[in-house]
Amino acid sequence: MNSSKKFIETKEYKRFEEFCDTCIQYKYIGICYGLPGVGKTLSSRYYANWDKISDQIDYNKAKNIGDNATEDIKAAHTIFYTAPAEKATRISSDINTLGYRLAMTKQIYQIKMNEMEENYDTISAFSEVELIIVDEIDRLKLQHLEQLRNIYDQQDVAMVFIGMPGIEKRLSRYPQLFSRIGFAHEFDNLSKDETHHILEYKWADLGVDLKLEDFSDYEAMTSVIKITKGNFRLIHRLFAQIDRILKINQLETITVEVVEAARDSLVIGI
Ligand SMILES: Nc1ncnc2c1ncn2[C@@H]1O[C@H](COP(=O)(O)OP(=O)(O)OP(=O)(O)O)[C@@H](O)[C@H]1O
Ligand SMILES: [Mg+2]
Numbered sequence: 001m002n003s004s005k006k007f008i009e010t011k012e013y014k015r016f017e018e019f020c021d022t023c024i025q026y027k028y029i030g031i032c033y034g035l036p037g038v039g040k041t042l043s044s045r046y047y048a049n050w051d052k053i054s055d056q057i058d059y060n061k062a063k064n065i066g067d068n069a070t071e072d073i074k075a076a077h078t079i080f081y082t083a084p085a086e087k088a089t090r091i092s093s094d095i096n097t098l099g100y101r102l103a104m105t106k107q108i109y110q111i112k113m114n115e116m117e118e119n120y121d122t123i124s125a126f127s128e129v130e131l132i133i134v135d136e137i138d139r140l141k142l143q144h145l146e147q148l149r150n151i152y153d154q155q156d157v158a159m160v161f162i163g164m165p166g167i168e169k170r171l172s173r174y175p176q177l178f179s180r181i182g183f184a185h186e187f188d189n190l191s192k193d194e195t196h197h198i199l200e201y202k203w204a205d206l207g208v209d210l211k212l213e214d215f216s217d218y219e220a221m222t223s224v225i226k227i228t229k230g231n232f233r234l235i236h237r238l239f240a241q242i243d244r245i246l247k248i249n250q251l252e253t254i255t256v257e258v259v260e261a262a263r264d265s266l267v268i269g270i
Helices: 011-026 040-047 050-056 088-112 142-154 167-171 192-201 218-228 232-248 256-265
Strands: 029-033 078-082 131-135 158-163 181-186
Touching: 011 029, 011 040, 011 131, 011 158, 011 181, 029 167, 040 050, 040 078, 040 131, 040 158, 050 078, 078 088, 088 142, 131 142, 142 158, 158 167, 192 218, 218 232, 218 256, 232 256
Parallel strands: 029 158, 029 181, 078 131, 131 158
Antiparallel strands: none
């Protein structure tokens, strides 16, 4: 993989975006579930513009608050939070801190740009937050989920919980939380057509150290599509193996045999 790897706005991403927008519109809790590697985390971060925003609101990364802020901060309204694998008791305070820093950084930036008068009274942890996306929701036990319910009940925000398939059933065992869930959304694999489209037209964005011309024929490409079944993580892993096999065997072209050898060397059974 190289640095040209980019987020690709797939159809599944567009559906996810629409799902988040709808949760905001109705101020609902939504659950989004999907198999590992389909792109749930990356899509959530992209929706929240989190690569940029998390940096800009990180007090440790700036001498003064707002030093790193850019125009992006003005449109920021979503917090992306990964449920911790341990010490889940601090979820509320973690989310509060993120919300507060978002509001503070936004205001300081706008004051600096002369777009706003100083008025720190209006700042609270949720004054600028419309949506909180919580990733890895499967990690949380009931007592920890209660912290999220509490935030939802007290604040005027929407939430999206991201988890594995089956999470909707698990959450249904907690009626108080479940009754607040407005929508469920399945994050699916890429379709065959879209995988094909990406391989052919978005090749550069995949950031793979190979060239599209390296494919020997259409069949070799079709076998990549068949093996990966539109799972983004598998696509990347398969290409890493293909690259390795080409190098080891000093080959120049990606043939069906190369693709199959790459598949066989992947650890997981597919
Ligand atoms: N839209 C996209 N554009 C480019 N690459 C993507 C995209 N979505 C996913 N990927 C690639 O697939 C990998 C897996 O995506 P991601 O971590 O978001 O999956 P996930 O659904 O959150 O999986 P898990 O359930 O294991 O957490 C990413 O590291 C990235 O390389
Ligand atoms: Mg994930």
